Amino acid sequence: MVPVLERDLINNVVARPQSWRGRSGRIYALLPVRLQDFALAPDRLYLVALGAHVLWVGTADDLVQDAVSRARFRLALDCADRAYVLDAASDEVERMTVVWDLEGGNPTAGLNAA
Numbered sequence: 001m002v003p004v005l006e007r008d009l010i011n012n013v014v015a016r017p018q019s020w021r022g023r024s025g026r027i028y029a030l031l032p033v034r035l036q037d038f039a040l041a042p043d044r045l046y047l048v049a050l051g052a053h054v055l056w057v058g059t060a061d062d063l064v065q066d067a068v069s070r071a072r073f074r075l076a077l078d079c080a081d082r083a084y085v086l087d088a089a090s091d092e093v094e095r096m097t098v099v100w101d102l103e104g105g106n107p108t109a110g111l112n113a114a
Contacts, residue, residue: 049081056075056076057098
């Protein structure tokens with residue numbers, strides 16, 4: 001079986017989605033983005049990690065509205081080796097649930113790309 005490739009419109013590169021299991025057991029397909037070209041886009045949820053350890057999960061709005069999130073994001077970027085993106089939920093409660101779920105998550109298979 002040939003893996004499906006998806007186009008990352010943010011960085012205009014083709015990448016394989018990485019499966020992450022949230023603390024609830026739900027599986028998320030996260031699209032890797034290059035840390036060197038990392039830029040936040042609206043309506044996107046980002047996960048910044050060091051290997052399998054999640055350092056920060058959030059949106060661009062979180063950085064604007066929340067000083068604690070901003071500080072965690074800056075620290076995460078200092079030591080992260082990978083970042084991922086997925087579409088953010090439009091409902092605030094659902095978005096925060098996904099953030100909580102991913103913060104306690106980990107990759108389901110080997111760390112194949114970032």
